[in-house]
Amino acid sequence: MKTLGLKTVLLAGLISASTFVQAADPLAYPTQIVKIVVPYTPGGITDLLGRALASRLEKKWGQSVVVENKSGGSEAVGAAYVAKSKPDGHTIFIASDAAFLVNPLLKKGLNYNPETDFEPVLRLAEGYAFLVVRPDLKIGTLKELLDKAQKNPGQVTYGSEAVGSPAEFRMRILGGLTGGYKMNHIPYNGMVPIISDMLGGRVDSAWLPPHLARPQIEAKALLPLATNGTRRNWMFPEVPTLTELGFDQTDLSFKMMLVAPASTPKPIVEKIANDVREVMQMPDFNEKYVHFNGYTNIPSSPKEFQDYLTKMRPFLKQVVKDAGFEPQ
Numbered sequence: 001m002k003t004l005g006l007k008t009v010l011l012a013g014l015i016s017a018s019t020f021v022q023a024a025d026p027l028a029y030p031t032q033i034v035k036i037v038v039p040y041t042p043g044g045i046t047d048l049l050g051r052a053l054a055s056r057l058e059k060k061w062g063q064s065v066v067v068e069n070k071s072g073g074s075e076a077v078g079a080a081y082v083a084k085s086k087p088d089g090h091t092i093f094i095a096s097d098a099a100f101l102v103n104p105l106l107k108k109g110l111n112y113n114p115e116t117d118f119e120p121v122l123r124l125a126e127g128y129a130f131l132v133v134r135p136d137l138k139i140g141t142l143k144e145l146l147d148k149a150q151k152n153p154g155q156v157t158y159g160s161e162a163v164g165s166p167a168e169f170r171m172r173i174l175g176g177l178t179g180g181y182k183m184n185h186i187p188y189n190g191m192v193p194i195i196s197d198m199l200g201g202r203v204d205s206a207w208l209p210p211h212l213a214r215p216q217i218e219a220k221a222l223l224p225l226a227t228n229g230t231r232r233n234w235m236f237p238e239v240p241t242l243t244e245l246g247f248d249q250t251d252l253s254f255k256m257m258l259v260a261p262a263s264t265p266k267p268i269v270e271k272i273a274n275d276v277r278e279v280m281q282m283p284d285f286n287e288k289y290v291h292f293n294g295y296t297n298i299p300s301s302p303k304e305f306q307d308y309l310t311k312m313r314p315f316l317k318q319v320v321k322d323a324g325f326e327p328q
Helices: 004-024 044-060 075-083 096-108 142-151 166-176 192-199 210-218 266-280 283-293 302-323
Strands: 036-039 064-067 091-096 118-127 128-132 157-162 184-187 205-208 223-227 254-261 295-297
Touching: 036 044, 036 075, 044 091, 044 118, 044 266, 075 091, 075 096, 075 118, 075 254, 091 096, 091 118, 096 166, 096 254, 096 302, 118 210, 118 266, 118 302, 128 142, 128 210, 142 166, 142 184, 142 223, 157 166, 157 192, 166 184, 166 205, 166 283, 166 302, 192 210, 205 210, 210 223, 210 283, 223 266, 254 266, 266 283, 266 302, 283 295
Parallel strands: 036 064, 036 091, 157 184, 157 205
Antiparallel strands: 091 254, 118 254, 118 295, 128 205, 128 223
C-alpha cells in the first residue's frame, strides 16, 4: 500500500510538472480560449482595438480569442478582475494610464495594486485627445476657459467618462497649475452621452478622443482648444498642444497598454508581446484601427513598458503635488 501510495504521489507530481511546463511553453500557448479584458463598454476605441486584435490573433494562434467588457471605476473594475485571474496568459488586459498610473493618484482604497499585480506586455498606441467647448460659450483659447473657471468657481462644467478618469485628471492638473481647480466635473458612463449633452447645451467642455471629436469639429458643432500630447494631432494640425500653450512636461496623452496578471511566465509574456507587436505593425491594421482613429503606434517591448511605468510614477506624483490635490 505504501509503495502504491508513493507511486501515486510521484505520478501526480509528474503530471503537475508536465502541466506547468506546457503552460509556460510559448510553443504550446495558447492551449485554451484567450480573453482580452477591456475596461469600457462596447463601442469605444479601446474596445474597437481589442476586437480587431482578437480577430487577428485568433487566426495567428489557431485558438479562440474573445473580448470581455468589464467597465466601471475608471478601469478599476477591469483591473481588479484581471489582477485576480490565473497567470497563464489566457487572460490579458488592454487599459490606459488610468489603470496603472492615474487611479492610485486620484482614488483611495483601490482593490488592486497597479505596481505589483500585473506583468507589462506592451504599450500599444497613444492618442492626442482634443479639449473641446461649445461655440456659444465664445471661448477661443485654453487660457480663456481656465480664466473663466477661475472667475466663476463651480460654474464652468466639463464632462468625463468616469470619476477618476484620465480626462478628470487632466482638468484637475490644468486647474491646479493655473491658480486652483475651480471647474465642475460631471461624470458619465462612457463618452457618447457627453457629446449629446454638450450639443444640448448642458455641458461646457470635455476631452474627447480623436475619433469622436473629429466629426463634431468638422461640423463646427464643437470647437477645439488644445490637444493633450507633446505633438499635434494630424487630424487638426492647427490645434496647439498643451506643451505649446505653456504646460511644459505635461504629456497627458491617452496611451493604450497591454498587461497580463503578475507571475505570468516570461516566455508567454514575450510570445504575446511579439505576436501583438507583429499585428500592430501590419500596414492595413495600423491604418484602419490606429492611424485612422487619430492614434499613433508605439514601438514597445515588456522592458520598455516597465521602464515607462517606472519613469512616469514619480513624475506624475510630482505633477499632482504641484497641482495641489489629494486622492479622494
